[in-house]
Amino acid sequence: MTILLIVITAIGATLGARFKVFALVPAMLFIITAMIANGMANGYDAHFTLFRMLCCSAALQIGYFTFCVIRACSPMQTTVHYRRPNWNADPVLKTAPPSNNNGLRDW
Secondary structure, eight states, X not given: OHHHHXXXXXXXXXXXXXXXXXXXXXXXXXXXXXXHHHHHHHTOOHHHHHHHHHHHHHHHHHHHHHHHHHHHHOSOOSOOOOOOOOTTTOSSOOSOOOOOXXXXXXX
């Protein structure tokens, strides 16, 4: 059961890395269906099957939430925004830089 919870937490972290929160719904439905099928196939008690379903669903959500918090708190930026220079904002350059002979500007 411990290995199962660790694997499901890693799956939750992977979902947190790639998808939005709506991806948890099909993943949780799949996990719940798998736990019910496993409980019926092995003849487990209904209480134990329910306990496994709740633990696995919680592990999936904990993995997702943990990765989202780590990604939000990390100093690395995932996207880099480049801006074109604003020539009007610079008081020294009141005009655009001179263009070369072929009509293209050298930025």
